Protein backbone atom coordinates (compact mmCIF):
# COMPACT_ATOMS: atom_id res chain seq x y z
CA UNK A 1 0.00 0.00 0.00
CA UNK A 2 1.11 3.55 -0.68
CA UNK A 3 1.99 6.02 2.04
CA UNK A 4 -0.68 8.64 2.64
CA UNK A 5 1.58 10.81 4.83
CA UNK A 6 5.34 11.18 4.57
CA UNK A 7 7.23 13.09 7.22
CA UNK A 8 10.79 13.83 6.17
CA UNK A 9 13.32 15.25 8.65
CA UNK A 10 10.65 17.34 10.35
CA UNK A 11 11.84 19.95 12.79
CA UNK A 12 9.49 22.42 14.45
CA UNK A 13 10.31 25.35 16.63
CA UNK A 14 7.74 27.77 18.13
CA UNK A 15 8.69 31.44 18.00
CA UNK A 16 10.98 32.05 20.98
CA UNK A 17 9.65 33.86 24.04
CA UNK A 18 11.57 35.64 26.77
CA UNK A 19 10.64 33.17 29.51
CA UNK A 20 10.96 29.96 27.51
CA UNK A 21 13.69 31.01 25.09
CA UNK A 22 13.78 28.88 21.96
CA UNK A 23 13.64 25.12 22.02
CA UNK A 24 12.73 22.70 19.27
CA UNK A 25 9.35 21.09 19.94
CA UNK A 26 10.14 18.46 17.27
CA UNK A 27 13.49 17.41 15.93
CA UNK A 28 14.35 15.28 12.93
CA UNK A 29 11.18 13.23 12.75
CA UNK A 30 11.00 10.70 9.91
CA UNK A 31 7.74 8.80 9.72
CA UNK A 32 5.59 7.42 6.92
CA UNK A 33 1.96 6.48 7.42
CA UNK A 34 0.74 3.76 5.12
CA UNK A 35 -2.78 3.96 3.69
CA UNK A 36 -5.36 1.93 5.59
CA UNK A 37 -3.28 1.51 8.76
CA UNK A 38 -4.00 2.47 12.36
CA UNK A 39 -1.04 4.20 14.00
CA UNK A 40 -0.90 5.40 17.59
CA UNK A 41 1.48 8.21 18.44
CA UNK A 42 2.11 8.30 22.14
CA UNK A 43 4.18 10.41 24.47
CA UNK A 44 4.10 12.20 27.80
CA UNK A 45 2.75 15.72 28.21
CA UNK A 46 4.95 18.20 26.41
CA UNK A 47 6.65 15.55 24.25
CA UNK A 48 5.47 17.20 21.01
CA UNK A 49 2.43 15.08 20.05
CA UNK A 50 0.05 17.97 19.49
CA UNK A 51 2.64 19.94 17.58
CA UNK A 52 3.13 16.93 15.32
CA UNK A 53 -0.64 16.52 14.81
CA UNK A 54 -1.00 20.17 13.79
CA UNK A 55 1.89 19.83 11.36
CA UNK A 56 0.24 16.85 9.70
CA UNK A 57 -2.60 18.82 8.17
CA UNK A 58 -0.93 22.18 7.71
CA UNK A 59 -2.23 23.95 10.84
CA UNK A 60 1.46 24.47 11.65
CA UNK A 61 4.22 24.47 9.04
CA UNK A 62 7.62 22.78 9.50
CA UNK A 63 10.61 24.90 10.52
CA UNK A 64 12.77 22.28 8.78
CA UNK A 65 12.13 19.23 6.59
CA UNK A 66 8.76 18.64 4.96
CA UNK A 67 5.49 16.75 5.18
CA UNK A 68 3.71 15.31 2.19
CA UNK A 69 0.03 14.38 2.39
CA UNK A 70 -0.49 12.23 -0.70
CA UNK A 71 1.62 14.20 -3.18
CA UNK A 72 1.01 17.62 -1.60
CA UNK A 73 3.56 19.46 0.51
CA UNK A 74 1.80 21.00 3.56
CA UNK A 75 3.83 24.18 3.01
CA UNK A 76 2.24 24.61 -0.42
CA UNK A 77 -0.66 27.08 0.08
CA UNK A 78 -2.30 26.05 -3.12
CA UNK A 79 -3.17 22.58 -1.84
CA UNK A 80 -4.07 23.33 1.75
CA UNK A 81 -7.75 22.40 1.19
CA UNK A 82 -6.84 19.17 -0.62
CA UNK A 83 -4.64 18.35 2.36
CA UNK A 84 -7.29 19.18 4.97
CA UNK A 85 -9.89 17.21 3.06
CA UNK A 86 -7.59 14.20 2.77
CA UNK A 87 -6.47 14.32 6.40
CA UNK A 88 -9.38 15.36 8.64
CA UNK A 89 -8.73 16.22 12.23
CA UNK A 90 -10.59 15.49 15.48
CA UNK A 91 -9.53 17.49 18.54
CA UNK A 92 -9.60 17.00 22.28
CA UNK A 93 -12.56 19.11 23.28
CA UNK A 94 -15.87 18.16 21.62
CA UNK A 95 -17.47 21.44 22.75
CA UNK A 96 -15.05 23.44 20.62
CA UNK A 97 -15.90 21.40 17.54
CA UNK A 98 -19.69 21.65 17.59
CA UNK A 99 -21.35 24.81 16.32
CA UNK A 100 -24.98 24.12 15.44
CA UNK A 101 -27.93 23.63 17.74
CA UNK A 102 -29.05 20.43 16.00
CA UNK A 103 -26.85 17.37 15.58
CA UNK A 104 -27.49 16.78 11.89
CA UNK A 105 -26.85 20.43 11.00
CA UNK A 106 -23.53 20.14 12.72
CA UNK A 107 -22.53 17.09 10.73
CA UNK A 108 -23.66 18.84 7.52
CA UNK A 109 -21.51 21.89 8.18
CA UNK A 110 -18.29 20.51 6.66
CA UNK A 111 -19.82 19.13 3.46
CA UNK A 112 -21.82 22.37 3.04
CA UNK A 113 -18.57 24.31 3.14
CA UNK A 114 -17.18 22.02 0.45
CA UNK A 115 -20.07 23.15 -1.78
CA UNK A 116 -21.59 19.70 -2.05
CA UNK A 117 -25.17 19.47 -3.34
CA UNK A 118 -27.99 19.03 -0.78
CA UNK A 119 -29.06 15.47 -1.71
CA UNK A 120 -25.46 14.26 -1.43
CA UNK A 121 -25.08 16.12 1.89
CA UNK A 122 -28.17 14.31 3.20
CA UNK A 123 -26.66 10.93 2.23
CA UNK A 124 -23.35 11.80 3.82
CA UNK A 125 -24.89 13.06 7.06
CA UNK A 126 -27.00 9.91 7.40
CA UNK A 127 -24.12 7.56 6.73
CA UNK A 128 -21.70 9.51 8.97
CA UNK A 129 -24.17 9.42 11.87
CA UNK A 130 -24.62 5.71 11.30
CA UNK A 131 -20.85 5.20 11.29
CA UNK A 132 -20.63 6.66 14.80
CA UNK A 133 -23.83 4.94 16.03
CA UNK A 134 -25.63 8.25 16.55
CA UNK A 135 -28.43 8.08 13.93
CA UNK A 136 -31.17 8.26 16.50
CA UNK A 137 -29.79 11.51 17.89
CA UNK A 138 -29.88 13.37 14.56
CA UNK A 139 -32.54 15.90 15.63
CA UNK A 140 -31.22 16.40 19.17
CA UNK A 141 -29.36 19.40 20.53
CA UNK A 142 -25.63 18.61 20.90
CA UNK A 143 -25.40 20.34 24.29
CA UNK A 144 -27.77 17.74 25.78
CA UNK A 145 -25.46 14.86 24.85
CA UNK A 146 -22.72 13.23 26.94
CA UNK A 147 -19.06 14.04 26.27
CA UNK A 148 -18.55 10.75 24.40
CA UNK A 149 -21.67 11.33 22.29
CA UNK A 150 -20.57 14.88 21.45
CA UNK A 151 -17.17 13.61 20.40
CA UNK A 152 -18.90 11.03 18.18
CA UNK A 153 -20.84 13.87 16.52
CA UNK A 154 -17.58 15.78 15.99
CA UNK A 155 -16.14 12.63 14.37
CA UNK A 156 -19.27 12.28 12.19
CA UNK A 157 -18.69 15.86 11.00
CA UNK A 158 -15.21 14.89 9.84
CA UNK A 159 -16.37 11.57 8.36
CA UNK A 160 -19.03 13.42 6.32
CA UNK A 161 -16.23 15.21 4.47
CA UNK A 162 -15.03 11.76 3.32
CA UNK A 163 -11.38 12.09 4.34
CA UNK A 164 -9.03 9.21 3.51
CA UNK A 165 -7.25 9.72 6.80
CA UNK A 166 -8.34 11.03 10.21
CA UNK A 167 -5.91 12.39 12.76
CA UNK A 168 -7.35 12.08 16.25
CA UNK A 169 -5.54 14.49 18.57
CA UNK A 170 -6.16 13.12 22.09
CA UNK A 171 -9.88 12.61 21.32
CA UNK A 172 -10.62 10.89 24.63
CA UNK A 173 -8.64 13.15 26.97
CA UNK A 174 -11.77 14.90 28.29
CA UNK A 175 -14.04 11.85 28.43
CA UNK A 176 -14.99 9.40 31.16
CA UNK A 177 -14.05 5.70 30.76
CA UNK A 178 -17.32 4.86 29.00
CA UNK A 179 -16.91 7.76 26.56
CA UNK A 180 -13.30 6.73 25.95
CA UNK A 181 -14.32 3.21 25.11
CA UNK A 182 -17.04 4.43 22.72
CA UNK A 183 -14.54 6.56 20.84
CA UNK A 184 -11.97 3.76 20.61
CA UNK A 185 -14.65 1.43 19.20
CA UNK A 186 -15.54 4.02 16.56
CA UNK A 187 -11.91 4.61 15.60
CA UNK A 188 -11.32 0.85 15.18
CA UNK A 189 -14.51 0.56 13.14
CA UNK A 190 -13.68 3.50 10.83
CA UNK A 191 -10.22 2.03 10.27
CA UNK A 192 -11.74 -1.37 9.42
CA UNK A 193 -13.88 0.38 6.83
CA UNK A 194 -10.74 1.75 5.16
CA UNK A 195 -10.00 5.12 6.80
CA UNK A 196 -6.34 5.56 7.76
CA UNK A 197 -6.30 6.38 11.47
CA UNK A 198 -3.62 8.29 13.34
CA UNK A 199 -4.39 8.41 17.04
CA UNK A 200 -2.44 10.78 19.25
CA UNK A 201 -2.85 9.79 22.86
CA UNK A 202 -1.18 9.50 26.20
CA UNK A 203 -3.18 6.41 27.17
CA UNK A 204 -1.09 3.27 26.76
CA UNK A 205 -4.21 1.12 26.78
CA UNK A 206 -5.48 2.94 23.70
CA UNK A 207 -2.16 2.65 21.89
CA UNK A 208 -2.15 -1.15 22.21
CA UNK A 209 -5.23 -1.29 19.95
CA UNK A 210 -3.32 0.16 16.97
CA UNK A 211 -1.29 -1.78 14.35
CA UNK A 212 1.71 0.40 14.98
CA UNK A 213 2.91 2.42 17.95
CA UNK A 214 5.26 5.38 17.66
CA UNK A 215 6.64 6.76 20.91
CA UNK A 216 7.67 10.39 20.96
CA UNK A 217 9.94 11.61 23.69
CA UNK A 218 11.23 15.17 23.99
CA UNK A 219 10.39 15.91 20.36
CA UNK A 220 12.04 12.83 18.82
CA UNK A 221 10.94 9.31 17.98
CA UNK A 222 12.01 6.93 20.72
CA UNK A 223 10.44 3.70 19.45
CA UNK A 224 8.44 2.69 16.38
CA UNK A 225 6.95 -0.72 15.67
CA UNK A 226 4.12 -3.12 16.44
CA UNK A 227 2.61 -2.82 19.95
CA UNK A 228 4.17 -6.21 20.77
CA UNK A 229 7.64 -4.96 19.82
CA UNK A 230 7.38 -1.49 21.35
CA UNK A 231 5.96 -2.57 24.70
CA UNK A 232 8.58 -5.30 25.07
CA UNK A 233 11.24 -2.55 25.30
CA UNK A 234 10.73 -2.17 29.03
CA UNK A 235 14.12 -0.60 29.80
CA UNK A 236 13.87 2.07 27.10
CA UNK A 237 10.33 2.95 28.19
CA UNK A 238 11.30 3.10 31.85
CA UNK A 239 14.29 5.32 31.10
CA UNK A 240 11.88 7.76 29.42
CA UNK A 241 9.58 7.54 32.47
CA UNK A 242 6.79 5.96 30.49
CA UNK A 243 4.23 3.55 31.90
CA UNK A 244 3.47 0.18 30.39
CA UNK A 245 0.02 -0.91 29.23
CA UNK A 246 -1.89 -2.73 31.97
CA UNK A 247 -1.64 -6.20 30.38
CA UNK A 248 2.09 -5.80 29.73
CA UNK A 249 2.79 -4.64 33.29
CA UNK A 250 0.78 -7.56 34.63
CA UNK A 251 2.54 -10.10 32.36
CA UNK A 252 5.95 -8.79 33.43
CA UNK A 253 5.09 -9.01 37.12
CA UNK A 254 3.62 -12.49 36.83
CA UNK A 255 6.67 -13.63 34.85
CA UNK A 256 8.94 -12.33 37.62
CA UNK A 257 6.94 -14.41 40.08
CA UNK A 258 7.65 -17.51 37.96
CA UNK A 259 4.43 -17.76 35.97
CA UNK A 260 5.08 -18.58 32.34
CA UNK A 261 3.20 -15.84 30.47
CA UNK A 262 4.07 -15.73 26.76
CA UNK A 263 5.60 -12.55 25.30
CA UNK A 264 3.40 -10.45 23.09
CA UNK A 265 0.33 -10.07 25.30
CA UNK A 266 -0.45 -6.35 25.11
CA UNK A 267 -4.21 -5.97 25.45
CA UNK A 268 -6.45 -6.86 28.37
CA UNK A 269 -8.50 -8.96 25.93
CA UNK A 270 -5.41 -11.04 25.04
CA UNK A 271 -4.64 -11.51 28.73
CA UNK A 272 -8.20 -12.70 29.37
CA UNK A 273 -7.96 -15.15 26.43
CA UNK A 274 -4.69 -16.52 27.78
CA UNK A 275 -5.98 -17.02 31.33
CA UNK A 276 -9.24 -18.57 30.12
CA UNK A 277 -7.34 -21.43 28.47
CA UNK A 278 -6.88 -22.84 31.98
CA UNK A 279 -10.54 -22.80 32.96
Ligand code: ADP
Nearest residue numbers: 014015025043044045046047048049050051052
Ligand atom coordinates in the same frame (compact mmCIF):
# COMPACT_ATOMS: atom_id res chain seq x y z
P1 ADP B 1 2.11 17.35 23.84
O1 ADP B 1 1.00 17.44 22.86
O2 ADP B 1 2.87 16.05 23.72
O3 ADP B 1 1.69 17.61 25.25
P2 ADP B 1 3.05 19.81 22.64
O4 ADP B 1 3.18 19.53 21.19
O5 ADP B 1 1.83 20.55 23.10
O6 ADP B 1 3.20 18.45 23.47
O7 ADP B 1 4.32 20.64 23.16
C1 ADP B 1 5.65 20.35 22.78
C2 ADP B 1 6.57 21.45 23.29
O8 ADP B 1 6.26 22.67 22.63
C3 ADP B 1 6.44 21.73 24.78
O9 ADP B 1 7.71 22.04 25.28
C4 ADP B 1 5.52 22.94 24.83
O10 ADP B 1 5.80 23.73 25.97
C5 ADP B 1 5.90 23.68 23.57
N1 ADP B 1 4.76 24.44 23.01
C6 ADP B 1 3.53 23.93 22.71
N2 ADP B 1 2.73 24.89 22.20
C7 ADP B 1 3.46 26.04 22.20
C8 ADP B 1 3.20 27.38 21.78
N3 ADP B 1 2.03 27.73 21.25
N4 ADP B 1 4.21 28.28 21.93
C9 ADP B 1 5.42 27.94 22.44
N5 ADP B 1 5.73 26.68 22.85
C10 ADP B 1 4.78 25.74 22.73
